[in-house]
Amino acid sequence: MNYKSLLAFACAIVLSFTATFGQITENPKVEEQSAEYVKIKRVELTDQYTIVYMQFEEKLTPGFKDLQPYLKRRQGGQQFEMPSTSTIGLDPETRLYKPGDVNVRFKLIKTKDIPTEMRKQVNPGDVVDFVAYFERLSPGIEVFDFYEGRAKSKYEKTWNFYGIHVKNPLKKNGKTTAKVIPKTEKTAPPIIEEKKEEKIETKPVVPEEELVMIKGTVYDSKTRNPVPAQISYLEKGDSLQYKSSSGNYRIGINPNERYDFKVFAKGYYGSNFSLNAADSASKGSFVKDFYLIPLTVGETISLPNIYFETSKYTLLPESFAELNRLADMMKENPEIKIRVEGHTDNVGDFDKNLELSTSRALSVKTYLINKGIDEQRIEAKGFGATKPLAKNGSEAEKRKNRRVEFVITKI
Incomplete structure (x- = not known):
């Protein structure tokens, strides 16, 4: 076998290897994440799985750094360790989602080095490398979200990642294998036109x-x-x-x-x-x-007076004044682009909350479009209960977490 033939044979082996073992993205770009103590080190796409390699680090609290050499010591012939401060685990309901489409989701299959049905104790300074295996991302989905859910107590650690960029090009035939769960309602609700208030009878002129x-x-x-x-x-x-x-x-x-x-x-x-x-x-x-x-890029602005029918995404007329103000701002600033974000509390099914928050964000987008705003200037995304402002302990805290915001993405 000559040199050229050997080289061609080696290239064929490499290509075959790549096709079999899929795409690998080292230290993928992550647009946003809920916790700094967990990072995604690598994402590997095989024929069967989306494999996410992660690392958790339990940071030392202030004042513990100088005590690190003494975290373990001999006392009475037995080894003494600082008590565990928190626990970690991966919720079995963890999902990967296609951004902006909660009906395209990929289930967690199994994990390695982290439990799912129980919690694992971690001590200050501990570093835990673990792996999560999900259903295979459909070819062509090169950005996805990782929703780990919500903590049930202040001692539990949870994490969510938004906008994870990976290598996952479309196959040559352009076909995808996305598993789509049908929705009962596919379109945003019809927008109720705002009724003008009747003119109030003119009162007598009041002296200055x-x-x-x-x-x-x-x-x-x-x-x-x-x-x-x-x-x-x-x-x-x-x-x-x-x-x-x-x-x-x-x-x-x-x-x-x-x-x-x-x-x-x-x-x-x-x-x-x-x-x-x-x-x-x-x-x-x-x-x-x-x-x-x-108005600056990255600024998150709350829309405090947005109201929907209970557990639905139909806008109530009381929301129109606030939405008209947003529409007016976008008309006065034609270069601005925004992302409307919907949020819920943690009551109920995780997937349904995520879908509801997305539908509500889409309802706001539809209203703005009907007011003359170019749809290319508006992105809509739901986050469910993954970005709470409060602890969800009381009704007042839950009410605070049920909200609609917008983020300025371009100006």
Whole structure:
């Protein structure tokens, strides 16, 4: 056999090996993760599995570093170890998901060096290498999410990874083997058109000396510095505007009327608030300051007044004012792109919560599209219960975790 033939034979063996053992991605790029103490070292795609090689490290708490040489010592002829501070395990319901499509998911098959039906104790400074075997990702899915679920106590460690990039090109015939679980409802709910409020009967003109004063300052929420702003409101059917180059404002209002104020500052996400002076205990004047969030890439902004039917993704009319404000911001800033994110509490089935949060994010996206926003500027994604703001211990904490946010992805 000559040199060229030998080289060709060797290349054939290598190609055959690659086809058999699949693609390997060392230290894959991860866009976001919920815990820094776990990392993905490698992802291997074989004919049968998606194999995720991971490493957990139990960090030493402050003050323990200097005691590390004494973590193990002889005492009375027996070895003494510092007590375990937490436990780890991999929830058997752990899934891999195609981002943005909760119906394309890949089950956990087995694990190595980490339990699934029980927990493994870990001590300060411990490093645990373990492996998780999942159903094989469909060819062409080169970005996926890893959902490990939620902790049942403060001593349990859990982790989630979003946007894991791997080598997994489409096969030449372009066919995929994704396992799709059918949905009972495939389309986002119809959007109920907002009804305009009927004009209130005009009240008699109030003398200036009887006006109620509302005053305050518009601030940058990050720097706490005043920012130039514009406040608009309706009075007797007329649209009025108050512009302030210093951020300070002072407006006289009729004490018998209800007002809806909109606060706008260039480069910031605006704010709305309503005021009915007659219903307030304060008389004569009101002080209302505003802290606006700057529009910067990566900024997460909560949408506090978004409401859905219970356990459904149908938007309620009470949500329209907040969503209109978001639509107005996107019209005023045509270069901005966002990702709408849906979140739930930890009550109920994990997969159903993930699907519900995704459907709710899609409902918000649909509303914005119907308001004239290009769908290419809006991404929608659900995270279920994997990104809680509170512990889910009380109803108030669960309510806080049930939310819709948006993240600025481009500006």
